[in-house]
Amino acid sequence: MLLTRASEYALLSLDIIRNSEKPQGAEQLARELSIPKSFLAKILQGLAKSNILESKKGAHGGFIMAKKVHEISIAEIIVAAEGKTPAVFDCSQYTDSCPNSAIGNCNISPFLATFQNKIDTFLQELTLEDIFNNEHLPSFSH
């Protein structure tokens, strides 16, 4: 799978946070979404580090949006949640077992690069605002 639960939880959390006035705590969000609190806390930390969320420590603390929803791309959310760009196939991970030692330069590299680029572009052009407003999802008919 291209995405893991980290991205799922990040997006579901952001959907709640964007609609809240007060800071939302990890525990509260975890309860509302029925997902593990410790795991969610880690993910929210990542979103805060990436300046998608702003965190408030201490009593009545929690997380609020650090930017407006139309200023946040889905790409940056996923990168923050996953800790890396979601890859179609990462040759560089297999440096010592690449057939022909042709990393990034074999016969299937152009295809992989095109495919990866297509995904990157799609995710960069979509904002957090778009995905909760179906009409704004880009069509894929052409």
Added chain:
Amino acid sequence: MLLTRASEYALLSLDIIRNSEKPQGAEQLARELSIPKSFLAKILQGLAKSNILESKKGAHGGFIMAKKVHEISIAEIIVAAEGKTPAVFDCSQYTDSCPNSAIGNCNISPFLATFQNKIDTFLQELTLEDIFNNEHLPSFSH
């Protein structure tokens, strides 16, 4: 990652087989590509079952193309190699831990469906002929 080594090995093997007159054996292909023979054999079996390759048993046996390269989509190669369609994120795998028990029907479902459909379409429209001929790779500029 969306794809595993199975798809990589399948595509690299098909690139050799499509350019060969004689049936190519698993051992021969594995040597040429410097990849594990037993693993490759499994992948080639899958391609044969999916009617992408034709297998010839016995002495001087091996694999030849079962169809023309322009009749084989990249989608069907990947499905045959991976044993399933490559998924962006498969909710149905988490039936008993879906936040809100809203499988396929939560707030991020429309986004996931659109994303998945985009990938499916891209792979279905590409043929084995296309990917080794860079000029035919669809542009991603628009």
Added chain:
DNA sequence: TACAATTTAGAGTAAAATAGTCTTAATTAG
């Protein structure tokens, strides 16, 4: 000022997926 509620950081763990291996059986050209 003390305390309770919170985030932060980092190490640790269990389950699942990936990337293989190995063995035995079936088939077939020569």
Added chain:
DNA sequence: CTAATTAAGACTATTTTACTCTAAATTGTA
């Protein structure tokens, strides 16, 4: 008949995913 090959399926090792746990730092409020 035999050597070369694919087919099938069980098995194993490594890596990734999906968490948990603990201790420390921060901060609003009594």
